[in-house]
Amino acid sequence: MVRTGCCALLLSFGLSLPALAAMPSVKVLIGKSLKNIRVEGTDLRKIIHTQNKSLQYEGRKEISFNCDPSKSANPTKFPLKQVHVASLQSPTGLVSWGNKKYQGEFQLITSAKQESCDLVNLIPMESYITSLLSKEMNGSWPIEALKAQAVAARTYALHRIKGFNKPGLESHDEIYHLESSEKDQVSGTYFDATALTVKAAKETEGVILLPKSGKISQIFFHSKCGGRTFRPDQVWGGVEEGYRQVDCPFCHKLGTKQWKKKVSRYQLTGLVDRALQKYYADKLVSSDIKFLPDREDVSEVRFYDGDRFLMVKKAYLRNMSGREMLPSNHFSIKDDKQGVQIAGEGYGHGVGLCQLGALELAKRGYTYKQILSFYFPQHHLSKAY
Numbered sequence: 001m002v003r004t005g006c007c008a009l010l011l012s013f014g015l016s017l018p019a020l021a022a023m024p025s026v027k028v029l030i031g032k033s034l035k036n037i038r039v040e041g042t043d044l045r046k047i048i049h050t051q052n053k054s055l056q057y058e059g060r061k062e063i064s065f066n067c068d069p070s071k072s073a074n075p076t077k078f079p080l081k082q083v084h085v086a087s088l089q090s091p092t093g094l095v096s097w098g099n100k101k102y103q104g105e106f107q108l109i110t111s112a113k114q115e116s117c118d119l120v121n122l123i124p125m126e127s128y129i130t131s132l133l134s135k136e137m138n139g140s141w142p143i144e145a146l147k148a149q150a151v152a153a154r155t156y157a158l159h160r161i162k163g164f165n166k167p168g169l170e171s172h173d174e175i176y177h178l179e180s181s182e183k184d185q186v187s188g189t190y191f192d193a194t195a196l197t198v199k200a201a202k203e204t205e206g207v208i209l210l211p212k213s214g215k216i217s218q219i220f221f222h223s224k225c226g227g228r229t230f231r232p233d234q235v236w237g238g239v240e241e242g243y244r245q246v247d248c249p250f251c252h253k254l255g256t257k258q259w260k261k262k263v264s265r266y267q268l269t270g271l272v273d274r275a276l277q278k279y280y281a282d283k284l285v286s287s288d289i290k291f292l293p294d295r296e297d298v299s300e301v302r303f304y305d306g307d308r309f310l311m312v313k314k315a316y317l318r319n320m321s322g323r324e325m326l327p328s329n330h331f332s333i334k335d336d337k338q339g340v341q342i343a344g345e346g347y348g349h350g351v352g353l354c355q356l357g358a359l360e361l362a363k364r365g366y367t368y369k370q371i372l373s374f375y376f377p378q379h380h381l382s383k384a385y
């Protein structure tokens with residue numbers, strides 16, 4: 001139902017239906033650099049890939065893996081790369097690690113230097129989305145907000161799967177598709193799913209967002225934009241097809257309100273210098289810099305370094321300073337006689353779907369299609385499987 005003017009043009013946001021494929025599974029990194037792993041399950045099947053062996057255990061069983069070579073009498077020698085050592089599955093469909101239950105199977109991967117193990121959860125995409133919604137949003141939020149998040153997260157994951165093993169990607173790409181962390185997206189465990197998250201995943205099963213070219217690309221989301229979203233190039237540099245900056249008046253009243261950070265000029269100058277060195281192969285020549293008038297929805301900080309006019313992306317300052325000091329990229333720097341002050345709003349990188357904005361829109365009666373077309377006006381929905 002359209003209740004205000006903002007989304008009146010959204011009705012053309014249709015669903016194209018290309019050829020159906022099978023639902024993919026996602027490899028999610030859930031544990032890193034572990035010295036010891038204890039996995040529990042019923043009627044577990046353990047497959048040791050390095051020995052081409054399969055073992056079946058009856059009843060409830062805990063299986064322990066020692067990944068610390070210093071504590072092993074006969075450490076196994078592997079080449080210096082990550083090796084998929086073992087898989088664990090249960091016919092009940094659930095495996096436990098650290099008192100948390102997961103769907104799908106566990107894959108045990110050695111670290112490249114054989115000093116520890118990583119734990120990967122291989123899980124069907126829709127089960128992954130079902131539990132993720134409770135972590136990335138909240139399992140009790142309105143269903144249309146959850147559905148918008150489901151489509152965004154599914155597209156993000158499918159993009160990673162499609163890029164799997166392609167040259168030029170990160171070294172882990174033979175091992176897992178994405179991490180369960182803020183680096184990618186935070187996934188949950190079996191009991192994180194709620195009736196609403198199950199419904200949201202089911203009612204959007206296989207639906208993804210595509211740009212005009214039809215080529216799957218990265219779909220980003222964040223907690224709160226604070227008033228205006230950014231394009232990926234404004235935050236990270238790389239151009240991603242179809243993104244637009246969107247004015248979002250919907251998240252203002254939700255979550256953390258405006259934030260202010262007190263920093264010394266010395267501290268901020270040091271931060272700018274580090275960002276210049278890391279991202280621009282440059283450095284400050286003057287010890288005292290003068291910031292120009294700034295606005296929160298502008299993605300760069302502009303300043304004079306002596307006589308030189310320079311710009312630095314706010315996202316780069318946030319990368320260098322940490323999220324504690326700069327919770328979002330939506331901030332401005334005021335430089336006057338009182339000194340320098342940073343004030344901002346929002347939480348997260350600010351690109352793509354604003355989750356609190358989506359919550360507010362869903363409360364006002366917008367559908368997930370309308371929410372997505374508001375934040376991704378140049379994208380369309382498509383059914384991947």
Ligand SMILES: [Zn+2]
Nearest residue numbers: 225248251354
């Ligand atoms: Zn917003």
